[in-house]
Amino acid sequence: MKKPDREKRTKQTKRANGLKWLVITALLAGVIIGGISLLNKGASAIKLKHIHGLGYSPDGAKLIVPAHDGIRIYDNGSWSVPPGDQNDYMGFSAVDDGFYSSGHPGQGSSLSNPLGIIKSNDTGKTISVLALEEESDFHGMSVGYKTHIIYAFNAAPNSKMSSPGLFYSKDEGQTWAKSESFGVEGEPAALAVHPEKENVIALGTQTGVFLSDDYGQRFEKIVPDLQVTALYFNLQGNLLVGGYVQSPVLQLVDTKSKAISTFPIPELDDDAIAYIAQNPVMPNEFTFATAQRDIYITRDDGVSWLKIANQGKALDGQ
Template sequence: MPLNQTLRRALPLGLLAAFTLLAACGDAAITLMHVHGLAFSPDGQRLSIPSHHGLAIYSAGHWSKATGPEHDYMGYAVTRRAIYSSGHPAEGTGLTNPFGLIKSSDDGHTWQQLGLQGESDFHLLASGFENGAIYVFNSHPNSRMNAPGLYFSLNEGVDWQRASAQGITEEPVALAVHPTDSKTVALTTNAGLYLSRDAGEHFRALSRSEEALGLAFSMDGNSLWFGSYGNAAKLSKVELATGKVTSLGMPELQEDGIAYLAQNPTQLQEWAIATFKRDVYLSQDGGKSWSAIAKAGQTLE
């Protein structure tokens, strides 16, 4: 059975694919209960985790809750100029549920609705760091998408185009957009890692040896980093120019795998990974070694 399906059965409902954020009064530690994404801020100073109750922030060795509304953020993409997300409004805000597509230009303090509110909740949402192209996997038709499938927008959700996604036969597990080329998009399924160079019309397999999980393009656009699971969890990168796959170092995980990856845009040797079982790790040397900043949802400082 694929790892993500195994974890869905093994973990309580809601503990997969989102870290609910809990924080007691005073200086009590933040507990991560669920994960819907992972990203560094454009200045490289903060690592953010979208959660069921707002954003958790790791900066300068310390965890905190971000200021701003404690929405349930589903799907999460940080770009040079904005954050894009989806999900559900915090209780008492009076906002339409679900959000559809939302945007923040001030680090998540305030959010602007870009459409499809009350219609769609995009669990798989990705955007190019420099190009701003937004890709989503839509599970149900809505007023701008007449069928389920992979869609992209080049104007912040005003217009959407459906990609035929030829070569993909299973529902995507994760999605990533090239930082500069809006037509280059990658996704993972239980059958492997796939890449498209024509805005999702055709995909070719880059790796089909085992189940592929979380993925991210490197900031230079030359490689894809991805987690996978066979007999154990693995972290690898594939060079886009040659297709060469290289295994990278990673923490030892027990029946767990990499759900999300992120690279620091200003310190390119720094990477972060988050696992399905709520571990979060940082590497300062391009994936050769890793240090834990959260274990089983318990944050570490």
């Protein structure tokens, strides 16, 4: 290999490795992209700092952005702030009748700290506390869209989980069972639950995508040689995978045939996909957010993209 080529390849490798550990560390800490602070009215006043997920309202009309200081909404080309406490939402999952989350209460909230596991059916206006309040804050959590089964990475023992690890609950957090996670290689950086099959779960690590059909007891690697940064089950039961191979990629994985296809995405310079969401009413529409706080939306399965946030600044669109 010629010296210039070798030097170029070395620089690319260092850049990829640097981004890998930046993304994985931030994902595991639950702070890859974060909250939104509202300074005054209008999209130009909304700054995205610590986004903790993405989701759509059940009617598909609103994109929900859970954040460090409350929920923010993108609806018909405009950003807004819904009523309700400005809580720090972590482990956010949109479902067919609202959302589940964890995190910490916002300023002036009467909720316990940490929140444990909570649910809202009205975009955060009112909150139902389900379990583990004042005990646990789950950064890594995912909930089945229709089944409402909860999977969560537990960091330390609590009153319902005797050890750290991956656990699941079929009764809104009242009782839990441990997922042994045999077959997983590397540290989990992303978690997703099938929308209709409560026993099917996927994990992403720096080595690829792993799929389980027995509540996370055993996993099979279905996507090798991919540094995974985001996972999402679409409503058809297939996986949308954000990853990194020399550059950011967005893949669709058929969970039955294991066939992999790739979506064209905008160029992401020194960036990676962090969260993905699909519109439950218009399946050709989905959105992703990046580590550098950009948000893109497509309504034609990735043929074209609209940027609705740029490096943390919310943008009006159509």
